[in-house]
Amino acid sequence: MGVTNDPRWMGNWSQVQIWLANGYDTELDIWPAVASCVERLKKAKRRMPTSLKYFNEVIAEHHQARIANAPVPKTGPAIETIVVKRGSPDYAAYLEDQRRQGKRTAFLETREALTVPLTEIQKLRGVG
Numbered sequence: 001m002g003v004t005n006d007p008r009w010m011g012n013w014s015q016v017q018i019w020l021a022n023g024y025d026t027e028l029d030i031w032p033a034v035a036s037c038v039e040r041l042k043k044a045k046r047r048m049p050t051s052l053k054y055f056n057e058v059i060a061e062h063h064q065a066r067i068a069n070a071p072v073p074k075t076g077p078a079i080e081t082i083v084v085k086r087g088s089p090d091y092a093a094y095l096e097d098q099r100r101q102g103k104r105t106a107f108l109e110t111r112e113a114l115t116v117p118l119t120e121i122q123k124l125r126g127v128g
Contacts, residue, residue, distance in 0.1 A: 015052035024063050030055075031081070031115055033062035080118040086111070093124045 016030070024030050037058045041048060049055070084090040094116055098105050108114060 013052075015056075019056075019059060022060075022063075024059055027115060028066060029063040030059055033059045035081075035117065081115050082118045082121050083113050083115050084121065085113045090121050090124065094120060097124055 019030055020026070034055050037055060038048065082090075084094060091114060094114065095105050095108060097120070098108070
């Protein structure tokens with residue numbers, strides 16, 4: 001999402017641990033809120049955040065709306081995701097595409113499955 005491409009990014013995931021300790025769910029709160037915010041920043045052609053703390057408020061709002069069964073705040077367009085499992089052609093193609101773009105993938109390679117934007121997989125498959 002742009003963070004790993006910034007030379008100031010040191011790979012400190014402590015902010016994610018704080019989100020998890022606050023009860024935010026990775027798949028239901030963190031990923032959708034961050035992805036939506038990043039998409040909005042991209043469309044506005046703004047710089048990507050250099051700290052994960054940037055997303056604190058967006059994730060908190062998303063979480064509160066979800067647990068209250070209220071509509072999720074409209075922070076940007078919804079991003080449809082897909083789960084790709086280790087060993088699948090989509091998993092391998094996605095990692096290879098990330099490497100080709102100069103992104104670090106070591107932390108992704110340790111996961112049994114990845115949740116990625118559906119549009120990325122469609123692009124790799126030559127669909128859409």
